[in-house]
Amino acid sequence: MPDHDLAIIGAGAAGLSVAAQAAALGLKVALFEREASADSSPQGGTVAVAALLAAAHRAADLRNATRFGLSIGPVAVDWAAVQAHLRRAVAEAAPPASAAALQRHGVTLIQASAHFTGPDRLEAAGRVHSFRRAVIAAGTAPVLPDLPGMVGLPWLTEDSLLGLQAPPAHLLVLGGTARGVELAQAFARLGCRVTLVVPSPNLLETEEPELRQPLREALRADGIEILENSPVAALEPAEAGLAAVLEGGARIAGSHLLFALGQAPRLAPLDLAAGGIRATSRGVATGADLRSLTNRRIWAAGDIADPEGLRPGQAAGAHAAVIAHSMLFRLPVRLDGRASPRAIATAPALAQIGLTEAEARAAGHDPRILRQPFAGNDQAIAEGATEGLVRLVVDGRGTLLGAGILGQGAPELAGLLSLMIGRRLPLDALANLSLPAPSRAEAAVHAAQSSAGSIYPATPFGGKLAPPWARTLAGWLRLLP
Template identity: 35%
Template sequence: MKFTHDVIVIGGGAAGLTAAGGCALFGLNVALIEARKMGGECLNDGCVPSKALLAAAKRAAEANETTRYGITLQPPKVEWTGVHKHIHDAIAAIAPHDSEERFEEMGCEVFRDWAQVTGPQSVDVGWRTLTAPRIVIATGSKAAVPPIEGIDSVPYLTNENLFDLDVLPDHLVIVGGGVIGMEMAQAFRRLGSAVTVVEPDELMGRDDPESVAVVREVLEGEGVRFVKGLAQKVEGKDGAIRVTVGEEQIDGSHLLIATGRKANCEGFGLEEIGVKMGRGGIETDDRRRTSVKGIYAIGDCRDGPRLTHVSGYEGSNVALEITLGLPTKVDYSALPWVTYTDPEVAQIGMTEKEARAKHGDKVTVVKETFHDNERSLAEAKDKGHLKLVLKGKKVLGASIVGTNAGELLLPFAQSITGKSSTFALGSAIIAYPTRSEISKAAAFQAWEPTVFSTVPKKWAGFLAGMRRRFS
């Protein structure tokens, strides 16, 4: 069969761009298909706009604390038009990295249209039929909207239209207490909105409960209200929304649905050609191969973790497999994620709960607080802690809550994967004063019982006695 391309990539988000760019840089003839905006969710309505919003909210929060460190500031004046401009300026600044022009320069042939997979090696796009021995599906995810009574008859926000708001909500009611819900709750509260979060289960349920408790306390102190329960009914119109939770009715101006994401894998003809689907998206093996030979699925569209850095990682893996023939299985033993509240919540590897479920009483936990970290004390930002989850001296996971907690994950990624050790980290020279000293302190604490055990103490005593006798 004569092919039009070496590989066809469907989706111009983090996963698809990484795979397409990698294959093109190795000299392959790549077709990259994207019908919506280049850059996908992360650039346009996910990571970038949300972090820009959080930055604006943090500036307002700092000014709201009018006197600190002996310095007095004026209370902030929040202008939503300026915040909106900042958000979209951030998107525009990063957009060239993901642009059609950049990937054409790399050697991709970019198609801005809808794709229909018509066979294991063929894709219809617009008026053309493209063929290739390898097809990569990277169609991402979309907001998951729960079946709440009345949801189809009221205006509501998701991350896909939240950042296009032309007014600051008077009272934002958020259904969902996960990462998106908690970040947006703090951001809008700091900018002046009243905020109520409705969540039937535990807040940020995949994170360590002790870390989440710290963040909840901070958000409640800032005025965010939490209601535990299931949103059963919504009603209202623009500017006047009512959410029923049990016996309580919550009245707000805007409703944000933040109950997670679901795979965007329908309408591409995949099931018709035999690609198997699971509950969470396209089924794949550890090499991200689907049930149809020659077709891969990477990023949010497949069943698995949905994070931008995971999408990039899988895109790189598939690019290496297609270009060099290297089988590249995914390894999520050191998977990190961060919730960018203030303080941040950072997790890598297993939580304490997960580790105890798998390894029982073989698990030990070492905990260091930022109250003992001298950089944190000097800045009066000492709220939070680091928990190191261990099996023996091996790191299984780390949970951190505190200022810039996400920046402290790297050494634990090395430890979990065996590229470093707690002993190496505990004996490292760390610049003073830095927050990263907490990592060294936790690692040293793991070794402290061994270093100062009976045998080393006896040896130290023996040497001291010998010196006294012969000096």
């Protein structure tokens, strides 16, 4: 008889959720977490970055308060207090993953690294554990390049950067990823000198050009030096701390270097081959139900999963629910990443839901683009933050395929458009949506109303203008008593 009905590797959000649900159903659940404490959850880093960005944006708001008629002196940054704010945020947002809390739910916590020794066996802390089913939720780790000269120099990853006891004098950020851009702006707004070194030709190259270009200019307005198409060939010591040597021979010195080249799945310690589990460079190969394609006892959750037809990490928040249906109740369910949103928490923020214009064309659509700038939005005008726009990607039948938003509040507005795409609601449902006014969400409604297929196109005053046929009909109807 197996030792465990369910073995879960990794105490991330998805792993914890599945563990609690399975234990509540009476299953014998073991959770393997290699960290010294299960409170060290992967989402802690995400919360810490969000808290750092919140502090940075507040600092920028204080500096710009004069536009509202407010007079405030020079903004002083207390780095120790900022670090305390990050720790509080992580502590308050952490899931109840302590051993005692897990045991109350009926979950056995095994604080050890686990690896497969067979299709239904794991080894951890010198003991072999057999299981009926297992979930791999081991998460990802920062991608580190193999550069000459790295040894002994002050290079950082996201985790070590957020633990700095003093702010860097000159932070070099290597990588044009969303997280790299967020951290570059955060440290610049907290008073640090920042240089963003982007190996690829364009910053945020997978995002819509119409959205990423204004964001690039906003970063430069914050004082960030951006060097695109600048691969780093080596690192070397410098008086300030270290220097990045570019492939062209240029040398950029700074006090610290942050690697922000993305994340890679933590596959190596798992010995997946011993478990008969196929993996790709992006993670554990699964179907749309998150079940392994080669070992039907195994599921994968979170960023370590590589579901067929979806980008890694897409719809990761829905993984626990999919696994609960697929594994615990054996119901036919598929992960649907069509409406999965992603966001960059910069100022202005950038959010993308569904297909970009390029992805829509690659999928065989002939998309139309509907735009509504925030410059005409009453709420944005009142807030003094009119940069950006709402950009809708629509097919010939008026179906919303994707949406991009650049501007304040973009992640929150993304939820509305994600619901539209996920539920396959017609564009008229958005065009006829009633909202409190003023509201930034009105920009999305006005973008939908600008469609030639909308029954009531928008007027310059925000209302709806009847098409010619409706005016003719009204003319006849007015003759009725």
